[in-house]
Amino acid sequence: MNEHDSEKLGGLLEAEGYRATAMVEQADVILLNTCCIRAKADQKALSLLGRLKLLKTKRPELIIGLCGCLAQSQGAEILKRAPYTDLVLGTHNLHRLPQLLKQVLARKKPKLELVEYSAPLTAKPLPVSRNNPYSAWVTIMEGCDNYCAYCVVPYVRGRERSRPMRDILTEVRQLADGGVKEITLLGQNVNSYGKALDNEFGFPKLLEQLNQISGIARIRFVTSHPKDLSASLIKRMAELPKVCEHLHLPLQSGSDKVLAAMNRAYTQAEYLEKIQLLKEQIPRISLTTDIIVGFPGETEQDFEQTLTILKTVQFDNLFSFIYSDRPHTAASEFKAKIPRTVSRQRFQRLLKLQQEIAASRRKLMLGQPEEVLVEGPSKTDAAKLTGRTRGNKLIHFTGSSDLIGELIQLRIIAAGKNSFQGEVIS
Ligand code: SF4
Incomplete structure (x- = not known):
């Protein structure tokens, strides 16, 4: 759900004309969408927020936002520890991001925007920035x-x-x-x-x-x-x-x-x-x-x-x-x-x-036929394609890029630790 929320935050930013960058040093806006299911997740988010302070010192116009579950649960305390954070956005009001960004840009400084109650789920889906089109x-x-x-x-x-x-x-x-x-x-x-x-x-x-x-x-x-x-x-x-x-x-x-x-x-x-x-x-x-x-x-x-x-x-x-x-x-x-x-x-x-x-x-x-939805090139071997079985197993195989987005039949020919190798049947 947090990953899907990140897609929504990305979609809202794209709708405002922002574009994603792989270079964190070049970003105008950095949003940390956080999880707090375990203490380790908290620590990771806080440590990353700490490291971003240096970027903010070099480029004060950079906007840093803390979103998601940790923001919802401990937003006010985190703001005290990291006052360079420009906005804190809870789990119930992602849709408010565009307005809050505008206020930050106008330097009205909405440091905190948490909703304390269970707001009904909005009927209108938020825009989504999705990597996998299928x-x-x-x-x-x-x-x-x-x-x-x-x-x-x-x-x-x-x-x-x-x-x-x-x-x-x-x-x-x-x-x-x-x-x-x-x-x-x-x-x-x-x-x-x-x-x-x-x-x-x-x-x-x-x-x-x-x-x-x-x-x-x-x-x-x-x-x-x-x-x-x-x-x-x-x-x-x-x-x-x-x-x-x-x-x-x-x-x-x-x-x-x-x-x-x-x-x-x-x-x-x-x-x-x-x-x-x-x-x-x-x-x-x-x-x-x-x-x-x-x-x-x-x-x-x-x-x-x-x-x-x-x-x-x-x-x-x-x-x-x-x-x-x-x-x-x-x-x-x-x-x-x-x-x-x-x-x-x-x-x-x-x-x-x-x-x-x-x-x-x-x-x-091994040797079993499997229906696979082909997702795209393999991340580990660009010469191969990757897809998932109905049982949610990752399979790499050799095939034409025309197969991307298609449901095909593969046979499993080798098993690795986290994925399988397959060959196309039809
Ligand atoms: S309280 Fe937590 S672990 Fe229990 S059902 Fe709800 S989300 Fe799942």
């Missing part, structure tokens, strides 16, 4: 009411709001008319789409409607909460041909005790039941997950239960994080913090196991 993100809902004990998102993205279905369908039809073939629906908890809307249907209905839009060949979505992944949604995923066989389903921990302390509202058995249903109904499904290591109170036995689930489910990939305290969250007050050295050791063990699982999963794909 694949697009579409926000369908924003915010979260779940209040997982470790998570700062409800405090920076606000309460859950869904966009009206008709607005989403209009946007996707326009994207299809513009040549987009793959959409990824975005929301902090897409499975609860539509809950707060009157006279609307939920997420399975939205998928059904999107599946009918001609020109769109693939539908993906992130992120799903296991508690809201219903049997009827799994059934629709299996039935709708455009919904890709890939699901990111954050587990976070394999221990019921830790899951309860995290306020995740499911047990390890309930999670595994849903995985079983997914595998039965969508045999080619590629599963990925998130794991937090070292949550307060996590014992060795708790951690081993997480490892056991990894072995049982066989995820294709996982995104793992060492727990860090986040402002406002319940877990930041929990006393039984895990020593950093213990968390690091567990993190390494988790990674090692997942590397073994991923390697064996990759071997299973």
